[in-house]
Amino acid sequence: xxxxxxxxxxxxxxxxxxxxxxxxxxxxxxxxxxxxxxxxxxxxxxxxxxxxxxxxxxxxxxxxxxxxxxxxxxxxxxxxxxxxxxxxxxxxxxxxxxxxxxxxxxxxxxxxxxxxxxxxxxxxxxxxxxxxxxxxxxxxxxxxxxxxxxxxxxxxxxxxxxxxxxxxxxxxxxxxxxxxxxxxxxxxxxxxxxxxxxxxxxxxxxxxxxxxxxxxxxxxxxxxxxxxxxxxxxxxxxxxxxxxxxxxxxxxxxxxxxxxxxxxxxxxxxxxxxxxxxxxxxxxxxxxxxxxxxxxxxxxxxxxxxxxxxxxxxxxxxxxxxxxxxxxxxxxxxxxxxxxxxxxxxxxxxxxxxxxxxxxxxxxxxxxxxxxxxxxxxxxxxxxxxxxxxxxxxxxxxxxxxxxxxxxxxxxxxxxxxxxxxxxxxxxxxxxxxxxxxxxxxxxxxxxxxxxxxxxxxxxxxxxxxxx
Amino acid sequence: xxxxxxxxxxxxxxxxxxxxxxxxxxxxxxxxxxxxxxxxxxxxxxxxxxxxxxxxxxxxxxxxxxxxxxxxxxxxxxxxxxxxxxxxxxxxxxxxxxxxxxxxxxxxxxxxxxxxxxxxxxxxxxxxxxxxxxxxxxxxxxxxxxxxxxxxxxxxxxxxxxxxxxxxxxxxxxxxxxxxxxxxxxxxxxxxxxxxxxxxxxxxxxxxxxxxxxxxxxxxxxxxxxxxxxxxxxxxxxxxxxxxxxxxxxxxxxxxxxxxxxxxxxxxxxxxxxxxxxxxxxxxxxxxxxxxxxxxxxxxxxxxxxxxxxxxxxxxxxxxxxxxxxxxxxxxxxxxxxxxxxxxxxxxxxxxxxxxxxxxxxxxxxxxxxxxxxxxxxxxxxxxxxxxxxxxxxxxxxxxxxxxxxxxxxxxxxxxxxxxxxxxxxxxxxxxxxxxxxxxxxxx
Numbered sequence: 001x002x003x004x005x006x007x008x009x010x011x012x013x014x015x016x017x018x019x020x021x022x023x024x025x026x027x028x029x030x031x032x033x034x035x036x037x038x039x040x041x042x043x044x045x046x047x048x049x050x051x052x053x054x055x056x057x058x059x060x061x062x063x064x065x066x067x068x069x070x071x072x073x074x075x076x077x078x079x080x081x082x083x084x085x086x087x088x089x090x091x092x093x094x095x096x097x098x099x100x101x102x103x104x105x106x107x108x109x110x111x112x113x114x115x116x117x118x119x120x121x122x123x124x125x126x127x128x129x130x131x132x133x134x135x136x137x138x139x140x141x142x143x144x145x146x147x148x149x150x151x152x153x154x155x156x157x158x159x160x161x162x163x164x165x166x167x168x169x170x171x172x173x174x175x176x177x178x179x180x181x182x183x184x185x186x187x188x189x190x191x192x193x194x195x196x197x198x199x200x201x202x203x204x205x206x207x208x209x210x211x212x213x214x215x216x217x218x219x220x221x222x223x224x225x226x227x228x229x230x231x232x233x234x235x236x237x238x239x240x241x242x243x244x245x246x247x248x249x250x251x252x253x254x255x256x257x258x259x260x261x262x263x264x265x266x267x268x269x270x271x272x273x274x275x276x277x278x279x280x281x282x283x284x285x286x287x288x289x290x291x292x293x294x295x296x297x298x299x300x301x302x303x304x305x306x307x308x309x310x311x312x313x314x315x316x317x318x319x320x321x322x323x324x325x326x327x328x329x330x331x332x333x334x335x336x337x338x339x340x341x342x343x344x345x346x347x348x349x350x351x352x353x354x355x356x357x358x359x360x361x362x363x364x365x366x367x368x369x370x371x372x373x374x375x376x377x378x379x380x381x382x383x384x385x386x387x388x389x390x391x392x393x394x395x396x397x398x399x400x401x402x403x404x405x406x407x408x409x410x411x412x413x414x415x416x417x418x419x420x421x422x423x424x425x426x427x428x429x430x431x432x433x434x435x436x437x438x439x440x441x442x443x444x445x446x447x448x449x450x451x452x453x454x455x456x457x458x459x460x461x462x463x464x465x466x467x468x
Numbered sequence: 469x470x471x472x473x474x475x476x477x478x479x480x481x482x483x484x485x486x487x488x489x490x491x492x493x494x495x496x497x498x499x500x501x502x503x504x505x506x507x508x509x510x511x512x513x514x515x516x517x518x519x520x521x522x523x524x525x526x527x528x529x530x531x532x533x534x535x536x537x538x539x540x541x542x543x544x545x546x547x548x549x550x551x552x553x554x555x556x557x558x559x560x561x562x563x564x565x566x567x568x569x570x571x572x573x574x575x576x577x578x579x580x581x582x583x584x585x586x587x588x589x590x591x592x593x594x595x596x597x598x599x600x601x602x603x604x605x606x607x608x609x610x611x612x613x614x615x616x617x618x619x620x621x622x623x624x625x626x627x628x629x630x631x632x633x634x635x636x637x638x639x640x641x642x643x644x645x646x647x648x649x650x651x652x653x654x655x656x657x658x659x660x661x662x663x664x665x666x667x668x669x670x671x672x673x674x675x676x677x678x679x680x681x682x683x684x685x686x687x688x689x690x691x692x693x694x695x696x697x698x699x700x701x702x703x704x705x706x707x708x709x710x711x712x713x714x715x716x717x718x719x720x721x722x723x724x725x726x727x728x729x730x731x732x733x734x735x736x737x738x739x740x741x742x743x744x745x746x747x748x749x750x751x752x753x754x755x756x757x758x759x760x761x762x763x764x765x766x767x768x769x770x771x772x773x774x775x776x777x778x779x780x781x782x783x784x785x786x787x788x789x790x791x792x793x794x795x796x797x798x799x800x801x802x803x804x805x806x807x808x809x810x811x812x813x814x815x816x817x818x819x820x821x822x823x824x825x826x827x828x829x830x831x832x833x834x835x836x837x838x839x840x841x842x843x844x845x846x847x848x849x850x851x852x853x854x855x856x857x858x859x860x861x862x863x864x865x866x867x868x869x870x871x872x873x874x875x876x877x878x879x880x881x882x883x884x885x886x887x888x889x890x891x892x893x894x895x896x897x898x899x900x901x902x903x904x905x906x907x908x909x910x911x912x
Contacts, residue, residue, distance in 0.1 A: 218515060221503070225489065296628065301605045319627030343605040346626040347634030363634070372625065374638055382513065398513075404641040411638070434637060 007033045009337055010126050010139040011330075012118040012281070015043020016323035017314030018145035019102050021330030026109035028338045033112040033137065035128055041106065041113065042099045043147050045323040048167040051098055053187075055091040056170065056194045057354050064197035064356075072393065082198060084174060091170070120282045124309055141309050141337045144281065144297065145330060148274035148315035153182060156243050156270050162250050163243065163268045166191065176200045178265035180252055182240055184211035186353045188271040189227070193355050196232050203233040203263060205240055205254065212353060214320070216365035216400060216414040218380070223359055223416055226396050230356070235263075243268065276316045286310070294318070301343070303333035311337065325349050348431045352421040357397045360424035363412030363431050366402055375405035377437075379460030383417045387448035394418035399457040401437060408436035408465055413457075419450055426451065437461040471520055473541040475507060475534050478514055484535045485509045487528060494526040498543065505530070505540070523547035602631040611636050644685065695786060702847040707883040710842040710854075713895045715902050716865075717858050717873040720744055723905055735800040741855075742778065743802040745830055747908045748901035749853060750774050750795040752894045753828060758886045759851035759894055760827045768885060777826035777846060778806060781836075782813045788846060789818060790826040830855065840876045850885050853898065854878035 008030035011018045018034060019041060025032035040047055066080045106113050114137070116130035126137045150165040152158055158165055166187045175198045181188040184206030196202040204211065211227075211234065212220040224234060235254060242253040250268050254261045276295045283290065288305045289298040297305055297312040304311050311333045314326030328344045335342025353359040369376045380400040383389035397417030403410050413427035430440045441458035445451040475485055485507040492498050492505075498518045506515050518524075522543040528534055602624040604612070608631055612619055615636070622639045624631040688696065702708070724739050731739040753760040753774050761770045774795045777788035789809035791802060812818045829846040834857040843854035854877065861874045877898060881891045901907050 217503075221491070221506070221515070222513070225506070299628070301603045301630070317628060341606045343607060345633055346630060347632050368625075372623075372638065374642060404638070406644050407641045409637065409641055411634075431634075 005135065005137045007031045007112070007137065007139040009033070009141050009143060009334060010035060010118075010137055011143045011145055012126070013043060013145035013147055013314075014038075014041035014102065014106070014113070015145060015147050015314065015326065016045045017147065017326030017330040018043065018143070019106060020327040021143050021145060021313065021334045022106055022111040023109050024331045024334045025337070026111050028334065028340075030334070030338060032110075033114055033139070034106060035114045035116060035118040035126065035137075037115070037117040039115070040099045041102045042095075043145075046098055046102065047095060048170060050323055052091050052095050052170045053166075053190055053194070054354060055094040056087070057190060057356075059087045059090065060194045060197040061356060069393065082175070084172075084198070088171065117280060119280060120286055120288075120310065122286075139309075141311060143303075143330065143333050143337075144278075144305075144310065144312040144316055145314050145326065146277050146281065146316060147326075148321055149277045150270070151273045151275050153240065153270050153272055155240055156182060156268060158270065159245070162245050162266070163270060166269070166271055169195075169267075169269045172267070176265070176267040178203070178263075178267075180205060180250070180263060180265040180268045182268060182270045183272040184208070184234065184236070185213065185271060185273065186351075188269065189223075190354050191269060191271065192232055193227070193230075196230065201233070202231070203235060203265065205235045205238050205252070207237065207239055209237050211236070212359060214351060214365075215353070215359055215361055216412070217367050218400060219359055219361065219414050219416045222397065223353070223355065223357075226357060226416075227355060274315065274321050278316065291318075302336040303329060304336070319346060320349065320351055322349065322351060345432060348428045350424040350428045352424065354421065357394065357417045358420035359416045360420035361412065361414040362424055362428045363410065364402060365412060365414060366400075369402055369411055374411065376402050376411055377405050377461050377464045378402045379457050379464055381453045381456035381460060383450070383453055385456060386450055386453045388450050389418055389453070391448065392418055399423070399453045401440070401454075401457040401461045403437040403458075403461045403465070405465065408438055408462065410435055410437060410440055410458075413454070415454070417450070417453070423450055423454055427454065437465070469546060470522070470525075470542045470544045472539040473504060473516070473518070473524075473543060475536050475538045475540060476514065476516060477536055478507070478509055482509050482536060484533050485514075486533050487530050487540060488513070490526060490530050492524050494524065496524045497547070498522065498524045507534075518543060520545055602629050604631045608633050608636060615640060644687075698847070699844060702845045706845055706847060706850075708845055708880055709883045709888075709891070710878050710880040711888070711891045711895055712840070712876060712878050713892075713899050715875045715877055715899045716863065717741075717875050717902065720902055720905055721858075721873055731800070735804070737800065737803045737807055739799065740803055740806070742806055742830070742832065743799040744902060744905060744908070745853070745855060745898070746776055746778075746791065746794050746802050747799070748898045749776060749828060749830060751901055751908060751911055752897035754795065755897060756886075756890045756894045758890055759881060761850055761885060762827075762848040763850070763882070763885055764848070771827045773827070775825050775827045777823075777829040777849075778809070779829060779831035779846075780810060780813055787813060787818065787823065788826065788829060789813070789822045790824065792825070828852070832856075834858065834875065840878065842878055843880045845880055845882060850882040851891075851894070852880050853895075854880065 009025045009032045011021045011032065012035045014034050014036040022032045022034045045051060063080065063082060066077055070077060103113065114128055116128035116135070119127045119129070120142065121127035121136060124138055124140065126139060126142055128135045128137060156163050160168055169191050176195060178201040179192065179195050181192040181202060181204045184204045188204055189211060192202045192204055210217070210220045211224050215223070228234060235256065238254050238256040240252050241255045244251045249264050249266050251262055251264045252268065254263065276297065278290065278295065278297065283297070286307050288307055288310060290296060291298060296318045297316045299305055299312050299317050303313055303317070313329035313333050315321045317329065319325055332342035332344050348362055350360060350362040366378050378400060380398045382398040384395045389395045394417070397415070399417065400414045401410065402412040410431050413424065415423050437458045441455050441462055443455065445455050478485065488506045488508045490505045491503050498504060499521050500518055502518050503515045504518050504524065506513060520543055522545040524541055524543055526541045528538065528540040534540060602619055604619050611633060617636065619631055622631060622635050625635045626632040720741060728739055757770050760774060761768050773793055775790050775792045776794045777790045779786060779788045791805045794802065809822065812822065826846065826849065828849055829852040831843045831852060832855040833841050834855050838856050839859070840856055841854055843852045845852055856876045858873045858875045860871050862869050863872050863874060865872070877895060879891055879895045
């Protein structure tokens with residue numbers, strides 16, 4: 001155990017919220033400790049979330065390309081055999097490497113990594129339990145960054161085998177014949193894509209009338225069409241009312257606006273969302289308030305809970321459940337602890353869905369702008385107009401720019417198309433700088449690149465504004 | 469009543485498109501602005517939205533290739549659900565429409581503009597349950613103080629009831645629409661104006677706004693914007709030139725004087741000068757048809773009728789009601805038509821059809837006392853005749869200086885289609901007809 005158990009900051013959790021908070025604390029000269037109950041640092045993101053899913057998405061995309069797209073490039077492979085164990089091993093290696101990196105980063109920064117489960121134990125004390133052994137640490141401030149956990153569906157209890165969460169779906173030992181995905185959000189669509197590309201029949205069941213509810217409406221409708229074309233099946237406005245699990249399969253009873261139906265599948269992924277994970281922290285004992293509806297920990301503008309020395313960030317507090325949002329909050333919270341003006345600009349947090357094509361957005365969607373009663377102008381540019389996209393053979397999708405009608409200030413950018421995840425970076429930057437559509441359009445982009453489509457969409461907005 | 473839902477034009481070279489998907493089903497009640505279906509061409513994918521509220525009747529199923537302009541559905545406007553549909557964007561679409569149309573046309577080959585939309589003002593826009601005390605970070609507090617705003621004025625849009633920088637900026641963006649009203653708000657940071665005002669701003673950050681009385685910013689009314697756009701287009705898209713002449717009005721004045729009472733008695737309308745100018749213009753336009761023609765692309769469209777617009781200054785802006793078939797109407801009919809239009813304008817009853825279809829325009833700046841002016845074309849027309857005030861001036865007639873009631877007249881014309889000779893001849897014909905009104909009668 002490091003030192004004498006007295007720290008400036010103790011961070012509970014080593015996910016993207018926690019470990020980044022620790023690194024920032026160390027940078028600011030604070031004595032920091034990170035408590036992690038798992039053997040591996042990195043949290044859900046690194047171990048069972050963003051990273052392994054991205055590794056599998058990449059691998060499965062190669063497989064898909066080899067089977068469906070290589071021929072148009074004149075590359076003919078005699079047969080394409082999937083070696084799933086190798087693919088899984090590669091994924092694990094990617095994860096292991098990154099977990100190792102985080103551990104080294106913490107070590108090099110002088111952050112004490114303490115293994116065990118933390119519980120808040122009264123005035124500036126954290127009790128850490130490992131293998132039944134308890135240690136009490138002291139700190140001036142504690143940052144809770146314990147993340148979230150999958151929300152279960154009552155009619156579909158997780159059994160880890162047939163009915164699984166986003167964790168087990170990353171470790172199937174063979175390609176399912178028919179994978180039912182309950183929930184058409186980011187996780188469901190990404191992991192549904194993985195197994196669809198690897199040969200599974202995939203049916204996505206969604207209660208809402210559209211998939212990817214957080215995305216711009218036009219984007220989500222386009223995504224549904226493009227994924228359908230790739231073979232994913234969608235059952236929208238549909239609820240799962242029951243499940244009958246046998247050795248062989250699962251039969252799901254569905255209700256589509258009053259019409260009963262059932263589908264048989266061999267695996268079910270339940271991905272209807274995640275909720276804050278606060279179990280065992282001992283919040284109630286200290287009187288730390290949570291939102292009774294969502295379970296979120298209530299914090300003020302400095303991420304401070306009702307108890308002055310306890311802070312909370314990431315999935316524990318309201319907002320999109322994104323790794324980079326957690327990191328930004330972790331940094332801000334630690335800065336506030338250090339007496340600096342730390343904060344997060346929630347208007348410019350990009351979100352990405354790593355399907356093919358990718359979906360990425362930042363700022364207000366058209367629906368949000370409308371709902372807020374803003375006068376706005378929206379313009380879009382399809383990737384068919386992009387020379388680079390044509391060379392790549394990936395012309396599906398478009399860039400949509402939304403700006404304020406009067407001032408031209410950018411309100412949001414939404415992209416569905418190749419490398420959308422990378423294109424959204426410059427858009428977030430422009431939003432952060434309060435750029436207008438014209439300023440954004442005037443930035444010179446290299447030719448030929450996909451970012452030219454971003455410029456063109458901004459130009460269209462600019463010219464539409466002139467017609468007003 | 470029902471309206472047709474057509475496959476929109478997506479570009480000049482595109483003849484047909486694939487109707488990929490219907491988002492609404494046959495018989496659904498749809499709202500204006502709602503996405504109905506999606507079409508795909510080799511170049512673009514386009515979402516098509518409803519133009520009105522009503523019941524959708526689908527005529528062409530999805531998966532079919534349809535020609536541009538095909539009617540794929542109708543919307544029955546009368547069909548109503550038990551409870552009235554909440555409108556998507558109350559008054560918004562009205563102003564947005566013109567822009568939307570323009571945008572559609574530009575869609576052409578590459579980029580597709582989507583609807584530029586004007587949404588209603590932010591007043592009742594409350595979406596999130598407005599928490600009593602929004603969470604406001606330091607930088608946002610500073611921004612609020614800088615602009616003299618109170619956090620309670622703005623609905624927080626960030627997670628967990630946070631007021632974000634973007635919320636404040638959007639509020640400021642929007643406020644332009646309804647400015648002028650609250651000078652106090654803006655002058656909070658101006659100690660000279662309001663010495664008692666609470667100093668919310670640290671001195672180093674003082675932002676001084678121009679005193680509200682010196683400039684007032686108001687949004688242009690839709691009609692003013694239309695006029696502005698129309699005027700600018702006329703300037704930008706024509707080769708406009710003006711030629712002048714002067715007219716001795718004495719004969720016309722004599723005739724008017726002579727028949728004033730009789731005319732009034734018989735027709736219940738007074739005999740003005742405008743009917744003479746309308747008739748004179750009809751004679752001249754028949755002789756010089758280019759002034760009655762439009763340019764469309766690389767073609768000239770000649771009109772075998774003479775519909776003349778008469779510019780009338782109305783309270784809300786200039787309007788140009790059109791008098792149809794001027795050549796076929798008598799003096800009394802013309803005078804009545806003018807009186808009728810003026811009354812309609814006053815009662816705000818003018819219809820679109822009253823303003824459409826003009827082939828030439830007459831504008832009388834004389835009623836305001838203008839001595840001479842260069843009228844601006846009412847595009848796509850190719851000519852506009854400007855009348856001015858009648859003034860007694862010394863002129864030389866038969867080698868002697870005499871006093872005559874004189875009027876300068878101006879003809880602005882589009883030099884792309886009308887040559888100088890034609891323009892000058894036209895104005896000379898007007899002059900001849902007015903100086904000798906009998907020429908109108910015998911059409912020489």
